[in-house]
Amino acid sequence: MAGREFELIYRHLGIFGAGPQVRLGVGDDAAVLALPANSELVVSSDSVVEGTHFPEFTLPEHVATRAVAAAASDLAAMAADPLAMTLALTLPDPDELWLHSFSQGLGRCVEALSLPLVGGDLTRGPLSLTVTVMGSVPSGGALPRSGARPGDWLCVTHTLGDAAAGLALILGQLQGDDEIALEDEEFLESRFYRPTARLEWVSWLREHARGAIDISDGLLADVAHMANASGCACVIDSKAIPLSPALSRFDQKQCLDWALAGGDDYELAVAVPPNTVLPPGLIQVGEFHEGSGVQCDYIPVERVGFNHFGA
Amino acid sequence: MAGREFELIYRHLGIFGAGPQVRLGVGDDAAVLALPANSELVVSSDSVVEGTHFPEFTLPEHVATRAVAAAASDLAAMAADPLAMTLALTLPDPDELWLHSFSQGLGRCVEALSLPLVGGDLTRGPLSLTVTVMGSVPSGGALPRSGARPGDWLCVTHTLGDAAAGLALILGQLQGDDEIALEDEEFLESRFYRPTARLEWVSWLREHARGAIDISDGLLADVAHMANASGCACVIDSKAIPLSPALSRFDQKQCLDWALAGGDDYELAVAVPPNTVLPPGLIQVGEFHEGSGVQCDYIPVERVGFNHFGA
Numbered sequence: 001m002a003g004r005e006f007e008l009i010y011r012h013l014g015i016f017g018a019g020p021q022v023r024l025g026v027g028d029d030a031a032v033l034a035l036p037a038n039s040e041l042v043v044s045s046d047s048v049v050e051g052t053h054f055p056e057f058t059l060p061e062h063v064a065t066r067a068v069a070a071a072a073s074d075l076a077a078m079a080a081d082p083l084a085m086t087l088a089l090t091l092p093d094p095d096e097l098w099l100h101s102f103s104q105g106l107g108r109c110v111e112a113l114s115l116p117l118v119g120g121d122l123t124r125g126p127l128s129l130t131v132t133v134m135g136s137v138p139s140g141g142a143l144p145r146s147g148a149r150p151g152d153w154l155c156v157t158h159t160l161g162d163a164a165a166g167l168a169l170i171l172g173q174l175q176g177d178d179e180i181a182l183e184d185e186e187f188l189e190s191r192f193y194r195p196t197a198r199l200e201w202v203s204w205l206r207e208h209a210r211g212a213i214d215i216s217d218g219l220l221a222d223v224a225h226m227a228n229a230s231g232c233a234c235v236i237d238s239k240a241i242p243l244s245p246a247l248s249r250f251d252q253k254q255c256l257d258w259a260l261a262g263g264d265d266y267e268l269a270v271a272v273p274p275n276t277v278l279p280p281g282l283i284q285v286g287e288f289h290e291g292s293g294v295q296c297d298y299i300p301v302e303r304v305g306f307n308h309f310g311a
Numbered sequence: 312m313a314g315r316e317f318e319l320i321y322r323h324l325g326i327f328g329a330g331p332q333v334r335l336g337v338g339d340d341a342a343v344l345a346l347p348a349n350s351e352l353v354v355s356s357d358s359v360v361e362g363t364h365f366p367e368f369t370l371p372e373h374v375a376t377r378a379v380a381a382a383a384s385d386l387a388a389m390a391a392d393p394l395a396m397t398l399a400l401t402l403p404d405p406d407e408l409w410l411h412s413f414s415q416g417l418g419r420c421v422e423a424l425s426l427p428l429v430g431g432d433l434t435r436g437p438l439s440l441t442v443t444v445m446g447s448v449p450s451g452g453a454l455p456r457s458g459a460r461p462g463d464w465l466c467v468t469h470t471l472g473d474a475a476a477g478l479a480l481i482l483g484q485l486q487g488d489d490e491i492a493l494e495d496e497e498f499l500e501s502r503f504y505r506p507t508a509r510l511e512w513v514s515w516l517r518e519h520a521r522g523a524i525d526i527s528d529g530l531l532a533d534v535a536h537m538a539n540a541s542g543c544a545c546v547i548d549s550k551a552i553p554l555s556p557a558l559s560r561f562d563q564k565q566c567l568d569w570a571l572a573g574g575d576d577y578e579l580a581v582a583v584p585p586n587t588v589l590p591p592g593l594i595q596v597g598e599f600h601e602g603s604g605v606q607c608d609y610i611p612v613e614r615v616g617f618n619h620f621g622a
Contacts, residue, residue: 024453029385029525030353030389030444031354032351032448040344041343041344041346041445042341043344043395043430043445044341044397049434049435052436077340078341087356088356090360119354120356121358123363123364125362128401128434128437130356134352137343145339229339
């Protein structure tokens, strides 16, 4: 991009690049990072595209928080400590107001997730973002999705289904949504716009878990990935799935549909050895078994995944 | 993306993920990589967007080679050994034929540049790619663009201007281009479609160079970045700039314009101490001085940069 546009991005985003492990941040051909001794690098790239992953009227600061949290969630699922991120941003027009709001969301993520922004690219085109997150694990200590064993418990880190309900509200897809209390609506929408990457679980997971995955496509779909990778079956008990008070105001069947098949919560699904003493906040929702496939008491297993909105 | 699309990308791109430093490749929440002992991570993300960085009729295999070579060129400019890459690919429609051609280009890059593809994302939307390349340098050994000192020589790694001429030919912007020999046309166009990331210079640079940058925006613009970052001035001798035989068939002024202001060659501009014995292939084209700014014998310095085609 030309000079003025370089200036714009540096002014807005260049301030987020400092961190204890950053040897060289934004402004050179590449960034340089120091990993902790005896560690391995964990890396994941995620893209979000306007109209596919978020509605066109989404506030820029929510665009940023959702994209970064979704990417950082992959670090949590690997039990990795955050190191840094890069951001490739494609914008129809480098708009100062847009960048200002975007950088507010981004700044909060940088701070809350300890992910300095060390590089990236700004190009002109239809709005999309690619966030690449980097983290570190003690050598050999990454938590794969393939680690579940028959008998292991399946746990989740928080209530499920909120983000899917939030998105339905945002898109005005719910009949009678004027009866929903404003605070419930705000809670559910914020679970879509500002998902929480569960990095606070990293040290516990490293010590106790055998496998993990972040729930981006819906519990059934992501647990199926985990079960397949682990060569196990998994049985989910739908009654055990934690539902938020806000979500519980909806029809029970609709709630479970969101909790099982709705994506975008970015909570973690975790396999732990049976009889692990679960800390507050970690809720058992199923069990791994010999065999293959995912069963849920009354939802057919083929009803998995989440097709975003209409995509 | 839904199941069938996952299958498509794994079938086409999942085969490129192996490498000596890859502990865990595509298929988990994130990849895991082992860096060499006592090294630092070098990372850079670059996006290319159809219509901005390459014409809409570009062959998918050229889309891949250009995007990966451009990103890998940043590793060369930092004197980093290649480690791995991730690819975020946004496609209007996951098309098997497109992915087949694309994966052929990608596969050649993975092999030629020793950059296994360890992760990424496939999303639906207007065609764009973000390539994140990772490399390693001995701790403290990254080559910044800020390292040039007054008296240092400015050198380049190959002929310049070819890619800009190639793009003009591709776009049919040259009058009388039917008089150009087919082999010259093919050479120039291949310099645009298949730029060479100069990773073969990494070990020499590490031993001898003080600073480097890859030439993506044009020699004048990129040397200006280098001079500014180094707190130096730089004087370029246009007569010393190496021009390919194919380029030299064009009008002299046009040639120099491409060589000075045309981007996309992805050669390296390198600062070395004066009187360094230059190995074959490294050509001195200027000198750093006290002061600021870039001068070129007869081209005004404000004439810098390259706005892609009409963007």
